[in-house]
Amino acid sequence: MAVNCFQCQYFFVTWDPKNPRGCKAYGFKTRELPSIVVRKSSGMECLKFEPKKGGS
Template structure:
């Protein structure tokens, strides 16, 4: 068995949270919703790690005013 970490869908651009209580997680790349992590479903059905994983880019923080902060 591989010692690799499983793919973390929460770090993927294609992952989203749904309003469906029965299937709260979804994958935009493959177009499905599930109760489990989408990467687990992909691995179970195909036998391969998810090939559609795209890491999220960190969102740039907005700099507060350079004059200082206002209380």
């Protein structure tokens, strides 16, 4: 199953137009979704995925 970065607590949006998405767990910014970069680099799905904490 593919990881959805938008549902991960480590995903963030940057102000950098060249690299608008980032991952706090791995510490990088990218144009693509971070989970795609992780899969391309390692051949594995992201192992740092943590669902966002739901607020009431």
